Amino acid sequence: MTLDPRYPIGKYQVAPYSDAQKVLWISDLRHLPKDLEMAVQNLDKAQLDTPYREGGWKVQQLVHHIADSHMNAFARFKLGMTEDVPAVKAYDENAWSQSADVLETPINYSMTLLHALHERWANLLESLTAEQWQRKVFHPGRNAEVSLWDLFAVYAWHGKHHVAHIKTLRDQKGW
Numbered sequence: 001m002t003l004d005p006r007y008p009i010g011k012y013q014v015a016p017y018s019d020a021q022k023v024l025w026i027s028d029l030r031h032l033p034k035d036l037e038m039a040v041q042n043l044d045k046a047q048l049d050t051p052y053r054e055g056g057w058k059v060q061q062l063v064h065h066i067a068d069s070h071m072n073a074f075a076r077f078k079l080g081m082t083e084d085v086p087a088v089k090a091y092d093e094n095a096w097s098q099s100a101d102v103l104e105t106p107i108n109y110s111m112t113l114l115h116a117l118h119e120r121w122a123n124l125l126e127s128l129t130a131e132q133w134q135r136k137v138f139h140p141g142r143n144a145e146v147s148l149w150d151l152f153a154v155y156a157w158h159g160k161h162h163v164a165h166i167k168t169l170r171d172q173k174g175w
């Protein structure tokens with residue numbers, strides 16, 4: 001079997017709502033900043049400027065991308081909680097990943113951001129009732145209404161997906 005280097009842990013999977021699944025995903029979300037911090041530990045500038053695969057983003061971009069993505073995600077959850085099926089905003093993640101803040105800001109700033117953001121986000125998600133998990137947003141990228149639960153499936157996976165990119169690169173390079 002050939003592994004697609006873009007998907008080291010596979011694509012995200014939806015799962016039926018359950019308390020057990022929720023506890024697991026919230027735990028993944030809470031631990032993501034620490035997991036990411038460990039994945040980038042002791043990487044120097046040249047290593048951070050290495051693409052995780054040919055034609056892919058550099059480690060530097062991956063870290064800032066997770067922050068960009070999860071700031072948008074947090075806003076989507078808050079909108080979904082407080083408005084009736086709000087349209088959420090799509091964004092051009094490739095364009096965002098080419099801007100100066102991503103290319104030049106040391107990654108520890110996004111690490112700090114992610115530690116704070118994930119604490120807020122996990123606390124928000126822990127407060128949701130089973131009914132609130134079924135609240136919906138309109139996702140223009142999918143042209144469909146998506147429940148907060150199904151949205152969560154994406155983000156519980158998303159951080160681990162990018163951490164796996166970094167870990168795979170380190171394994172391949174022997175770093």
Ligand code: NI
Nearest residue numbers: 065069158162
């Ligand atoms: Ni991503």
